[in-house]
Amino acid sequence: MTSPNTLDTSTARPPRHRFFHGWLVVAGAFAVMFVGFGCAYTFSAFLEALQHDFGASRGEVSLVFSLAGFLYFGLGVFSGPLADRWGARRLAIAGMVFVGLGLVLASQARSLTQIFWAYGLGVGLGVGASYVPVLGAVQRWFVRQRGFASGLAVSGIGVGTLAMPPLASWLIDTLGWRDAYLALGVLAAVVGVGMALLVENDPRTRGLGPDGDPPKALASTALPPGASVREAVGSGRFAGLYAACLISSFGLFVPFVHLVPYALDHGVAASSAVLLLGAIGVGSTAGRFFLGGLADRMGRHYALPLMSAGMALSLVVWAMSGGLWGLALFAFAYGVFYGGFVALLPALVMDWFGGRHIGAIIGILYTSVAIGTLIGPSAAGFAFDLTRSYLLPILVAIGANVVAAGLLLAMAQRGRRAVQSAF
Template identity: 35%
Template sequence: MTGANNSLIDDSTDERDSMKGWVAVACAFVSMFICFGVVYSFGAFFDPMSLEFDTSSSATSAIFSITAFIFFTGGIFSGMAADRFGPKPVLVFGGLTMGCGLYLTSLVNCLWVGYITYGLGVGVGVACGYVPMLAVVGAWFEKRRAAALGVAVTGVGLGTLVVAPLAAALITHFGWRQTYVIFGVCSVVGLILCGYLTPRSPVPAGQKSGMHLRELVKLPVFGYMYFAGFFITLALFVPFVFLVSYARAQGVDEVAAASLIGIIGGTSIGGRLGFGALGDKISRMRLYQSTFLIVAASFLIWLFSSHSFTQMIVYAVLLGGGYGGFIVLSPAVTAEIFGLNGLGTILGATYTAAGIGGLLGPTLAGYLIDKTGNYNTAIIAAMIFAFIGFLLLIPVGRYLKKRE
């Protein structure tokens, strides 16, 4: 396996792997729990909002698509800001933006206003709470970087596990508008606290300037990584928008249907921790490639689960494991290839692909569902996209082998 010391940028330092690094991991965990717990609970809000505004699947799913586009493409700006100013002002700004966005969404009277309030507010909030924290954690560790990232991004999985069914229960008792107000308050408080507690990344000894974006985008290996991320996210965000409504259409009750998203989040915790631990021992790229295959295979199970809630659970478990591995290994592999200096900017650049995939994936799936009257074509398309992503990683693996 290629070590970080063989990366394109020199990134040695004596400060890494200290206790401050684990403080950064804890703050990153909480930040991601809040950000992704909120955004991935959108499936629980899908039917209530669609019914109230009398909108189609594609129109309602566009809220999530716009949000995903903004929080991934916005990562390049939040990453740059964190590289320059540190995580504190970025997280404080993100918490305030996310809280305001959720509160304003609770007041909307038509869906298109929600595209702005939720899409922009929550999207910017997640952008501030995700990419900068990945970069901070990655910079604080050398020997156990993949494991530390695995613990940090477990916050995404646990947030999904807890918040999606919680959202469904709160909506049942208080309605979707009041639930957004509750989530908004929690977001402001949590992210601002994380901002004040997160230690700034250590400055590497003998630091060289990070790779400029113009140089980065000219590298063939960047192109393969970029488009692999694009195709896998075309697939990944589809279930977060449509799995709950799919289960409801098969007669599953509301809370049980929402629990499928929680299961994805819960099993993704195992994927994050397991793949994270393995990533410090064996080839990260091979593990990364395997997560794409796992995701692709999971959609085959979803395709044949229409009459079995048990099969839906199996799908959620398999997808969660592959998704968790993808989330933890993506920044680890990126750091291995490109180094640590300016990692926030580099991750932000690569994650714009996920933003585009997140924008187009659910929107395309919603269009296919409206056009065909069923979910099968959308599920097949997602499976194909995930497999294309795997194929695009093969040249990246060859590149890393040559560099060893």
């Protein structure tokens, strides 16, 4: 028998940690994506200089980004399973080394072909090795706040898009494009590798459960619950999500490559044109940070089609704009919905298929984005070379997002009817 003033430790709940270590994992993921995607999205700032120095067409130069984009989404099919087996930290460190090395080698290139291999392979392999693993790691550390945490982590992409292109433009004006690539490469290796050390795969290795709750009665070596890769990939949900992502991605990254050249073609000063990528970054950061938390409350399966519809509407603004302020409005709005889309996608995958093989499942899903990224930006460049206009690529991007929104909404409605019929 215990006295009234004595705590019965047999029934007391384990104390909550004041600071949940999962937020350090989020910080590491944020930094890895800031460095990787920030460096990748500086490409538009280099496009004119590369086109001038190597006497290349806009479509030919755009192929460099398309290769990098194909790799950093397509390689998730390998890096995801490797992270499930080896841990996300090792993959993130290797990825940051590849990004830095690729940029350093690009600074020494003497032909567009050498840029193609140095930048395309270096940045592509680097982001591809790190992106899906750190995304998967964040999903395992959270349940109740998964949308918010995922949005905060991937907001590193938005902040990188805000900060890195203006930095690259300043470096190009000050040092020339070669030394600009060299400086970015050193930055990527030092900051990226240092922050990648914060990434950890599973809260149970620290005796924690998701969100800082006490861990459930599972052996520390047990796999997290969830579908196998075969079960997930063979499901109708995955097929619909894959199709929607594939269709949407044909236009997803066209603004990241061609918005600055479009603005220059319409008389916008170079110093202002590069800031348009920053506007995408501001919007993207806001979308990832705020829409992720909002979707936790309204339902992520309904929020995702709204993101595709929002991108379609913002692309209409681009098609109708030629001045700086209209393009800035488009860039910010597009960034908001693009950021929300990227934040919600991995969280929705975790909702539907669990965490057992989250890295592998996200990696396979992102091959859809890889295909679209390989085709979309370069096709837009070649379309411009033929027509001297970006109208056709913009209209294709609008249509792709409308179709993707319809597919995602149909899946959400079908899931709702299935839940209702179960009761």
